[in-house]
Amino acid sequence: MRTRFPPSPTGFLHVGGLRTALYSWLLAKKSGDHFILRIEDTDQERSVPGAVESIVRSLAWAGLHADEGVMLESDHIVQRGSKGPYIQSERLPLYKKYADELLKSGHAYHCFCTSKRLEQMREEQMKAKKAPMYDRLCLSLPEDEVKRRIKAGEPYVLRMKIPREEVITFDDDIRGPLAFQGSVIDDQILLKSDGFPTYHLAHVVDDHLMDIDLVMRGEEWLSSLPKHLLLFQYLGWKTPRYAHVPLLLNKDKTKLSKRQGSVAVEEYIAKGYLPEALLNFLALLGWNPGTTQEIFTLEELKDQFSLERVQNAGAIFDVEKLDWFQGQWIRRLSPEEFAARIQPIVAGKFPSAKSDPGFTEKATLIQDRLTFLPEAADMLSFFYEEPDVGKDLLVSEKQKVTTELLPTILKHLTDTLDAIPGKDWSMTTIQTKLDQLLVSGSLKKGQLLWPLRVALTGKPYSPGAYETAAALGKTKTLERLRRVL
RNA sequence: GGCCUCAUCGUCUAACGGUUAGGACAGCAGGUUCUCAUCCUGCAAAUCGGGGUUCGAUUCCCCGUGGGGCUGCCA
Numbered sequence: 251m252r253t254r255f256p257p258s259p260t261g262f263l264h265v266g267g268l269r270t271a272l273y274s275w276l277l278a279k280k281s282g283d284h285f286i287l288r289i290e291d292t293d294q295e296r297s298v299p300g301a302v303e304s305i306v307r308s309l310a311w312a313g314l315h316a317d318e319g320v321m322l323e324s325d326h327i328v329q330r331g332s333k334g335p336y337i338q339s340e341r342l343p344l345y346k347k348y349a350d351e352l353l354k355s356g357h358a359y360h361c362f363c364t365s366k367r368l369e370q371m372r373e374e375q376m377k378a379k380k381a382p383m384y385d386r387l388c389l390s391l392p393e394d395e396v397k398r399r400i401k402a403g404e405p406y407v408l409r410m411k412i413p414r415e416e417v418i419t420f421d422d423d424i425r426g427p428l429a430f431q432g433s434v435i436d437d438q439i440l441l442k443s444d445g446f447p448t449y450h451l452a453h454v455v456d457d458h459l460m461d462i463d464l465v466m467r468g469e470e471w472l473s474s475l476p477k478h479l480l481l482f483q484y485l486g487w488k489t490p491r492y493a494h495v496p497l498l499l500n501k502d503k504t505k506l507s508k509r510q511g512s513v514a515v516e517e518y519i520a521k522g523y524l525p526e527a528l529l530n531f532l533a534l535l536g537w538n539p540g541t542t543q544e545i546f547t548l549e550e551l552k553d554q555f556s557l558e559r560v561q562n563a564g565a566i567f568d569v570e571k572l573d574w575f576q577g578q579w580i581r582r583l584s585p586e587e588f589a590a591r592i593q594p595i596v597a598g599k600f601p602s603a604k605s606d607p608g609f610t611e612k613a614t615l616i617q618d619r620l621t622f623l624p625e626a627a628d629m630l631s632f633f634y635e636e637p638d639v640g641k642d643l644l645v646s647e648k649q650k651v652t653t654e655l656l657p658t659i660l661k662h663l664t665d666t667l668d669a670i671p672g673k674d675w676s677m678t679t680i681q682t683k684l685d686q687l688l689v690s691g692s693l694k695k696g697q698l699l700w701p702l703r704v705a706l707t708g709k710p711y712s713p714g715a716y717e718t719a720a721a722l723g724k725t726k727t728l729e730r731l732r733r734v735l
Numbered sequence: 736g737g738c739c740u741c742a743u744c745g746u747c748u749a750a751c752g753g754u755u756a757g758g759a760c761a762g763c764a765g766g767u768u769c770u771c772a773u774c775c776u777g778c779a780a781a782u783c784g785g786g787g788u789u790c791g792a793u794u795c796c797c798c799g800u801g802g803g804g805c806u807g808c809c810a
Contacts, residue, residue, distance in 0.1 A: 258810050475739090499802095531747095534759090536747090563803090574761085
């Protein structure tokens, strides 16, 4: 099944867009067919430079690569595939051609009405509590007048002539049977006065010419579906399947918007979310496998995803659940994978981490403790710079470590650890030796381990004392212990 | 306003017309623990309302109600 994702280059990739792209990608990949990326830049005013790059990068981060269409090759936008161009602004003659066809077959007509007139008309219609619709003033224009006005250089648009007496029905892959009364559908503009097509014409032409089997898009397009169905019919083309995906919602159930949180995939990348987590979360927002499985790899999604199990109702984007997925995925990574993901981040702050042979061992210590990747640098800082150990942190009321007791404790620690031969320095040995000390002495575990951990890390929270000492090595461990004495 | 559409715990959701209405997140209460996390156990929490159809409706139909989307020479 050939599917496509057609963003407008008006900014970054929206998380709702990412979900739609994911579902489309899944369907194409499941059937072993192509997933196409097309750029819909028919609104020149809203196009933003760099937006295409940003969108393609976000998709690449998520692992959703296009088989055809617009892609990034060594940081340059290229188009690949036999159905191109895949950028709408490069397809203008095509739209013109089919618009002319519609004109000839009587399904479209020229309209010279100014924006000002249209605005006034709408205002009056609203006042009269009627649905705002084009009043078809230009529909009855004599042919020679149309010709004359075009020749005179008067700006015009091309409108679609909607059959007002028809009822248009359709079976949506997610929604099921749908029906629309022609009498309430407006004569949609197909070609704007600047010669660019509107979405309605462009999408129909492209999806037909690009052999798209299934058009997946957000629910906000449902109302304009009949216009698209009519266009396919008038052009004599086979209508593709359509699947209208429910919307992603804010906490107050309105359409997910920037105002109420992050909507840009870029922002989630910057915050340090794993692509696996975002994708997993998005997949389950509106779709369910019918089992209690919650954690899915992209591979598993590919096997199990189906449109029949996509929800009809909109879903609130709950960041707390996303964060849970993030935690799950952080912990699910192999130690090597986890280390590889955080190493560039840590090395950004502590360059020596880049070539640290013990990096994976250190990384493992924080894998259960970290939620967002950027936290790693701070969590591992004590391995790469000498911690500033506050006396007040070394004492702890809860652990019964008093100022008076502290020197004794530190002495015990230093003596015991120093007695371990360098070649035997490991977490198990350290633990065994310190446990022996606990048994023979009168100190409680917390009284011994709290000061040790704080002396080594300088932090109120950190990985455990044994594993930190082991990872730090004997020399550094003793150095730091002696330094706080 | 008109049109389209949707409706199960706070949230994401499951349930051939027959279940004590299940799971997950969040919440709360415990447990493990040297800190923070992780992890484990438990608790609380829902079928929007009214009619119908049926022996029996969360499930099917109708009407309300509520929400959302669209109503641009935006997509």
